Amino acid sequence: IVIRAGDYGFRVPQLQLSQRALLFADLFSGVPRSRTADTYHGYPLITLNDPPVDVEVFLLALFDAKFAYNLPSLPLSDPRSYRIYAGILKMSHRYRALYWRRKALYCLSPMYPTTLSRYDELNHPAHYNAYNARTARLASRVVVDAALAVGARWLVPAARLVLISASASNVSGGSQLRPHADEVKMWHEYKLWWIDLVWRMYCPVPAMARCASSDICRVALLDHREEAFDRRTFELRAILTKVPPVHRVLCDTCAPSYLRRHQLLRRHFWDSL
Ligand SMILES: [Zn+2]
Structure with missing residues (x-):
C-alpha cells in the first residue's frame, strides 16, 4: 500500500504494517475493498493527517532495520534526535505500535529522568554531563508536547525543568533565543513558586x-x-x-x-x- 502524508508518499508492505502497528490492522479489516477506491499507481492509498516528517521516521523505524538499530544511539546533543524520538512516540501511540512506543520512551529517558531518584543519579557529580542548553530547550518543547499527547505524564517533569532553566537564561537575556510566550509565563510562575518553597x-x-x-x-x-x-x-x-x-x-x-x-x-x- 501507499501511505500519503502531505505531499509525500511512502510505499510499505501492508501485512507487516498491520502486524507492527495494530491500528492499521483494524483500518484494513474494517474497510471493504470497494471503499479503498483511492489508489496510487495501482496500490491502495491511505492518507494520514500526521506531519510527513513524523510519518517518515515512524515508517523508517518499522521497516528500516539499520535506522531502527541506530535509533537508541542518536546524539543527544542534536535537537533532531529528540524530534525523531518524539515523532516516533506520537505515531506509535496513535497507531498502536506498542514496541516502538516503549522504545521511544526508553530513548528519551537519559535526558528526561522519570523519577526524582533517577534525577538525583543523573545529577550526581560522577555522572553529570553538561548538555547544550539550546538543544535542551529546542528539544524539550517538542518532548513536552509529545509526552502530553501520548499521556506519558512521567516525562513531563524533567522536560519542564529543562524549559524552566532554559527560560531563566533567556528571560534574563543570557541567550539570543527569544523566549516562547508560555516559557515566560512558566518562568514567572516558577519564580513565585521558588519564593514560596525557599x-x-x-x-x-x-x-x-x-x-x-x-x-x-x-x-x-x-x-x-x-x-x-x-x-x-x-x-x-x-x-x-x-x-x-x-x-x-x-x-x-x-x-x-x-x-x-x-x-x-x-x-x-x-x-x-
Ligand atoms: Zn538544633
Whole structure:
C-alpha cells in the first residue's frame, strides 16, 4: 500500500504494517475493498493527517532495520534526535505500535529522568554531563508536547525543568533565543513558586522545641533564608538538591527533622512540575 502524508508518499508492505502497528490492522479489516477506491499507481492509498516528517521516521523505524538499530544511539546533543524520538512516540501511540512506543520512551529517558531518584543519579557529580542548553530547550518543547499527547505524564517533569532553566537564561537575556510566550509565563510562575518553597525550606522545624542549641539552629536557618532572598538566584538546585548545605550546621536533633521536611518539599516540587 501507499501511505500519503502531505505531499509525500511512502510505499510499505501492508501485512507487516498491520502486524507492527495494530491500528492499521483494524483500518484494513474494517474497510471493504470497494471503499479503498483511492489508489496510487495501482496500490491502495491511505492518507494520514500526521506531519510527513513524523510519518517518515515512524515508517523508517518499522521497516528500516539499520535506522531502527541506530535509533537508541542518536546524539543527544542534536535537537533532531529528540524530534525523531518524539515523532516516533506520537505515531506509535496513535497507531498502536506498542514496541516502538516503549522504545521511544526508553530513548528519551537519559535526558528526561522519570523519577526524582533517577534525577538525583543523573545529577550526581560522577555522572553529570553538561548538555547544550539550546538543544535542551529546542528539544524539550517538542518532548513536552509529545509526552502530553501520548499521556506519558512521567516525562513531563524533567522536560519542564529543562524549559524552566532554559527560560531563566533567556528571560534574563543570557541567550539570543527569544523566549516562547508560555516559557515566560512558566518562568514567572516558577519564580513565585521558588519564593514560596525557599521560604518554607528555612522555616524552623518542630524538632527545635527539643534542641539544646535552638538559637544556633534557628539563626542558621534564618540566615540562609535571608541570603537566598538577597541573591534571588531562583536556582533549581536550591530546591532539588538532596542535602542542602544548611543541613551541615544544624545540631543532631534538628538535622534529621530538617532533612525529612526537605525531602517532602522537593518531592512536592517535582510532583507539581
Ligand atoms: Zn538544633
